Amino acid sequence: MPTRRLILAALCLAPGVALAHLPAGARGPNGGQVQDIGSYHAELVLRGNDILVFVFDHNERPVPVAGATAQAILLANGRQATVPLTPMEGNLLRGTGDLSEARGVRAVVTLSLPGQRTAQARFTPLDPA
Template identity: 60%
Template sequence: MTERSMMTTRRTLGIGLAALALTPGVAGAHEPRRGPNGGQKVDIGQNHGELVAQGGTLRLFLFDGADRPLPAAGASAQAVVLAGGRQATVALTPAGANVLAGSGDFTAARGMRAVVTLTLPNQRPVQARFTPMDQD
């Protein structure tokens, strides 16, 4: 393969990947949505997590792939929160049937971001990104 044909192949591949990322059917399949508790709900591994942020507290509601409550017993999570230009790490522990909760040194506000690492019993950790205060 010549250098010119390799460049053409790379350019075509790049354009194809950009088009795929902008395709509504593909990109919309995993878009965040509002959960039943008023938080942002996203896919986290094979399950769903709904993150509610208020003041300096996070609550992570757990749901299975069919949106049924998933028991929080034995689960743990950690959230790395970026809010107000500062980063905080928040440990989330069981605080109800299907909820993990924790508090940290941050104040929930528009523009905040959180990366949650969830570990369910006998499973590998999974991650999800949230922007819980930037919903419609």
């Protein structure tokens, strides 16, 4: 009988765990679009000319990006620009690009964390704030 109760308890908790997971394309905690990037989540935020990428695990906990290499390829107004992203504090990667007149921005972010395989995520459409 204890096994049945344990299974029942696990099944009751499962929906709560599923609700904590942000689906691809959802708005993240910083207001940007979230996409799966390898075994993580990436949230892309365009703020002024800043390109910000926040990296989270699938439980929405920040993943440290020290030592990571990353870039964003931005497509807007018929132009393409490759922007290197620099690891900042915590789970933040940052780059700068000319987004002053860009609308309908599409982006491909490539991320390589130390000891991990390189992964990509596509973000579309995004408008700078």
